[in-house]
Amino acid sequence: MLEIKNLHASIAGKEILKGINLHIRAGETHAIMGPNGAGKSTLSAVLAGNPAYTVTEGEVLFNGKDLLSMAPEVRAREGLFLSFQYPVEIPGVSMTNFMRAAVNAKLTHQGLPALSAGEFLKLMRAKRALVELDNKLANRSVNEGFSGGEKKRNEIFQMAMLEPCLSILDETDSGLDIDALRIVAEGVNKLHNEQNATIVITHYQRLLDYIVPDYVHILADGQIIRTGGKELALELEEKGYAGLIQ
Amino acid sequence: MSVQELHIEAGEHKRLVIMHVGEQTARWQIKQEADSVLTVHLFCLDMQSDAEVLLDIEQVGEHAETYIYGLGVLTGKQHVRVRTHVLHSVPNGRSSQLLKFAVKDEARAEFIGELIVAPNAQHTDARQTNRNVLLSPTATMHTQPQLEIYADDVKCSHGATTGQIDESALFYMQQRGIALDEARQLLLTAFFHDVVSTLAEQEVEERIQNKIADALA
Numbered sequence: 002m003l004e005i006k007n008l009h010a011s012i013a014g015k016e017i018l019k020g021i022n023l024h025i026r027a028g029e030t031h032a033i034m035g036p037n038g039a040g041k042s043t044l045s046a047v048l049a050g051n052p053a054y055t056v057t058e059g060e061v062l063f064n065g066k067d068l069l070s071m072a073p074e075v076r077a078r079e080g081l082f083l084s085f086q087y088p089v090e091i092p093g094v095s096m097t098n099f100m101r102a103a104v105n106a107k108l109t110h111q112g113l114p115a116l117s118a119g120e121f122l123k124l125m126r127a128k129r130a131l132v133e134l135d136n137k138l139a140n141r142s143v144n145e146g147f148s149g150g151e152k153k154r155n156e157i158f159q160m161a162m163l164e165p166c167l168s169i170l171d172e173t174d175s176g177l178d179i180d181a182l183r184i185v186a187e188g189v190n191k192l193h194n195e196q197n198a199t200i201v202i203t204h205y206q207r208l209l210d211y212i213v214p215d216y217v218h219i220l221a222d223g224q225i226i227r228t229g230g231k232e233l234a235l236e237l238e239e240k241g242y243a244g245l246i247q
Numbered sequence: 248m249s250v251q252e253l254h255i256e257a258g259e260h261k262r263l264v265i266m267h268v269g270e271q272t273a274r275w276q277i278k279q280e281a282d283s284v285l286t287v288h289l290f291c292l293d294m295q296s297d298a299e300v301l302l303d304i305e306q307v308g309e310h311a312e313t314y315i316y317g318l319g320v321l322t323g324k325q326h327v328r329v330r331t332h333v334l335h336s337v338p339n340g341r342s343s344q345l346l347k348f349a350v351k352d353e354a355r356a357e358f359i360g361e362l363i364v365a366p367n368a369q370h371t372d373a374r375q376t377n378r379n380v381l382l383s384p385t386a387t388m389h390t391q392p393q394l395e396i397y398a399d400d401v402k403c404s405h406g407a408t409t410g411q412i413d414e415s416a417l418f419y420m421q422q423r424g425i426a427l428d429e430a431r432q433l434l435l436t437a438f439f440h441d442v443v444s445t446l447a448e449q450e451v452e453e454r455i456q457n458k459i460a461d462a463l464a
Contacts, residue, residue, distance in 0.1 A: 052418070073418065073422055078424045083422050085419065085422075089416050089418075089419040091413075091420070093438065094433050094437045098433065102433065103423035
């Protein structure tokens, strides 16, 4: 599904990713862990097409297509979803209008007719229940005045609405208490199936108790320095990054 | 130049909607008697280049209220100047102004907000807010709030900001599959919402939304 080959990327002339290689197949969950500044968020930003970053070398194939040549919105419509570490507040734009524009853009891209107002609201209701997102939140402006936990639940709600084939969860656990973490993780697990894949970017092993990865990759200084099964996260928890990086 | 004179009688409520200014310069000269309420909705959408709108309002009776809601969308080489001149001559008056502009390409917008509180106009409550978005690096906005306050027991405030469209919000929307143009339009519609919604007329609101969309296309 996703094939990253020797990916190098920089921001403001500073190289952050220094040759990433990663292969993700449908049905898999991959965790990417690493210390601050290792390039975890840069990797997700580059895959999503954030214009602040420049790819200097390498190639990324997404379902066989050249991901890096696509505009960010095309990547999204092709099924790539990024759950933001810091979801953006958009005052004045209602969640409903925002999601309707997003869902219909994807349907149009697939050559399907847009949803009627009734169908759309029905879909919103069904997906909202998945992450226990209050109707009040769904009627507000995008992320405006949401608590940290509500913002993260809102990300997973949007993921449920868009049914991506590849979801990248960037530090979805940051700022969440244990109850909110469980709700978010359960939402992610319910959405997971044999046709889609998930990349979980996290600092801590804790999230991986709830979202169990098939593979764990350790990212340090812009490169993946180790890959293992879920037990690697436990080893990391025990030895710390310093112990593993040596 | 055409000058339209309006006299708003005591206790009268008057609404003035300025949708299209075909002339180079349009000027309204308005006097408000006691307890009158004037609401002006100004939409600078189809302006001629080098057009100028002047709103000259004087409160001559006490407890009068003046509300000005204005927006402008300027593109190409348009140059539009909006000047409001609100004079509180008597005590206990209230005025509130909210003007927003989005300027694109090489267009230039000017807002001059003159607010005068005469020496005996105590207990005046006067507010002026001007918010602007530049949509291109070559677009320009000149904003000039001019407050002259000669009374000492008044509430007066003004604020003016000019910025760019929020890039992080644009990327967030793109990441959900929304095209850049549509994302920009959603953000601008949101930006103008508090001005447009004051009209509370669905049909006019839709016309304005369409104009905004046309201007951005």
